Amino acid sequence: MTIIKVLYVDxxxxxxxxxxxxxxxxxxxxxxxxxxxxLDILSQTEVHIVISDQRMPNMTGVELFKKIKKLYxxxxxxxxxxxxxxEALADAINTGDIYRYITKPWNEIELNNSIQNAYDVFRxxxxxxxxxxxxxxxxxELNRFIYSISHELRAPLASALGVLNLAKxxxxxxxxxxxxxxxxxxxxxxxxxxxxxxxTLQYYKNSRYSTVKEEVNFAKLVDxxxxxxxxxxxxxxxxxxxxxxDQPEKFVSDIFRIEVIIGNLISNxxxxxxxEEKDKLIKIEVKVNRLDAIITITDNGLGILNDxxxxxxxxxxxxxxxxxxxxxxxxxxxxxxxxxxxxxVESVLNSGTRFTIRIPNNVPDI
Amino acid sequence: xxxxxxxxxxxxxxDDSSVDLKINSRIASLTKLFKQIxxxxxxxxxxxxxxxxxNNPEVYPLFILLDIQxxxxxxxxxxxxxxxxxxxxxxxxNVVMLSSTDDLGDRTRVESDKNVVRLLKKPLQIEELxxxxxxxxx
Numbered sequence: 001m002t003i004i005k006v007l008y009v010d011x012x013x014x015x016x017x018x019x020x021x022x023x024x025x026x027x028x029x030x031x032x033x034x035x036x037x038x039l040d041i042l043s044q045t046e047v048h049i050v051i052s053d054q055r056m057p058n059m060t061g062v063e064l065f066k067k068i069k070k071l072y073x074x075x076x077x078x079x080x081x082x083x084x085x086x087e088a089l090a091d092a093i094n095t096g097d098i099y100r101y102i103t104k105p106w107n108e109i110e111l112n113n114s115i116q117n118a119y120d121v122f123r124x125x126x127x128x129x130x131x132x133x134x135x136x137x138x139x140x141e142l143n144r145f146i147y148s149i150s151h152e153l154r155a156p157l158a159s160a161l162g163v164l165n166l167a168k169x170x171x172x173x174x175x176x177x178x179x180x181x182x183x184x185x186x187x188x189x190x191x192x193x194x195x196x197x198x199x200t201l202q203y204y205k206n207s208r209y210s211t212v213k214e215e216v217n218f219a220k221l222v223d224x225x226x227x228x229x230x231x232x233x234x235x236x237x238x239x240x241x242x243x244x245x246d247q248p249e250k251f252v253s254d255i256f257r258i259e260v261i262i263g264n265l266i267s268n269x270x271x272x273x274x275x276e277e278k279d280k281l282i283k284i285e286v287k288v289n290r291l292d293a294i295i296t297i298t299d300n301g302l303g304i305l306n307d308x309x310x311x312x313x314x315x316x317x318x319x320x321x322x323x324x325x326x327x328x329x330x331x332x333x334x335x336x337x338x339x340x341x342x343x344x345v346e347s348v349l350n351s352g353t354r355f356t357i358r359i360p361n362n363v364p365d366i
Numbered sequence: 367x368x369x370x371x372x373x374x375x376x377x378x379x380x381d382d383s384s385v386d387l388k389i390n391s392r393i394a395s396l397t398k399l400f401k402q403i404x405x406x407x408x409x410x411x412x413x414x415x416x417x418x419x420x421n422n423p424e425v426y427p428l429f430i431l432l433d434i435q436x437x438x439x440x441x442x443x444x445x446x447x448x449x450x451x452x453x454x455x456x457x458x459x460n461v462v463m464l465s466s467t468d469d470l471g472d473r474t475r476v477e478s479d480k481n482v483v484r485l486l487k488k489p490l491q492i493e494e495l496x497x498x499x500x501x502x503x504x
Contacts, residue, residue, distance in 0.1 A: 147467075147469060147471075150467045150469070151435050151466055151467050154466045154467050154488075155383065155435065155466040155467075155488070157466075158386075158466040158487075158488035158489050159383060159385045159386055159389065159488075159489070161488075161489040162385075162386065162389035162390070162393075162488065162489035162490065163385070163389060164489075165389075165393070165489055165491065165492070166389055166392055166393065169393070169396055169492060198468070201467075205470075228487075231491050231493070231494060256470050
């Protein structure tokens, strides 16, 4: 067990020696006969508790504690005082300069109790501080880990996807019928792995990163997302995108999460198209006003069974045995929850699905 | 200035992954937009080359594809050194950064660097590269 270190400050030598005589067996004791000397000791030794007399020449106990609080905030401070010093005392208590005061002359039991209580406070605060630092460290490590693992996982996959691109550009896919089948299977697997890594990271980042408030330009954001998903899914000429952005107002929210939400819904709209449909269409509309952004994403794809509509936002729910982790819409819901947004869905089997999202505008009131 | 400066003369690719160097140089050669393509497997090697060829007119205009995540010196450190190159060099050079991840922190850093045109996510797509090149060198 740690020995409790107590610094006792009093200008009367008698008091110092009687304190020492009373407590030397219980605590490690330091004494000082002035505020200046006390500060000198504190600069060299880490003590847990400082007890000081109020009435001392040059520097009073309260003055000393104000200084100590600034320089060494950790030790718990106890003031010894007569009944006549009430005014100085009230001020010191209210500003948090002292933990407790004891009227003189002190008795051994009362003072000992106070020292014990003060040490409890000291220990609890220190433990809390240590836990907080530990937590901060774990947090930092975890963030670095996510960053590096996301690179380590995605980098070789990106290389494989790059090779596949090249194989296509160099017409390797079409050299033989078997080759065509196998290359396409590999491409499917890579695409699925890519999607899984991306959504796992999105889920993770959404649950860990605090939300930020930044200006959102929907025209640019949606345009970037559409371009990205067209490229990633190789659907440039096969699906028609209709984008309609009506943003007369400034919109403030969290860009990362909005990208996650719209991106996942676009990705789903692409994934759940009807293979036989001649005119595959995805419509994205955004309307912004002072209070909300209302985003609708409509497709003319496979649609969702009525029975499934209330399950689609659950983790790991998948439709039609389709590719995917069943994480997409779950992440959308989680990201929306962080933004205080809402989502609703209407769908008719075999004719299409419409998702409607409402995200609050955090633009400050004028 | 001669009229052939409307297309970049050289492409420099900096990437520690030999597979990615191979893929991206092949993609770049398929665009038929570069007279020469040079590959470096470390930021240091690329910087050495640039310093030695600062006054070599054969190299310019120059287009650089720079990977972010590399051991020893990463793409951002490369750009710190790049910043100290003479203005005349930077005027004839464009840098596009590449990353295998879609990290928001990386994106913010790239957007705040006036010497970088854009951040592209790997794998590099030929259409994306072509479009970017025609936009820069129209």
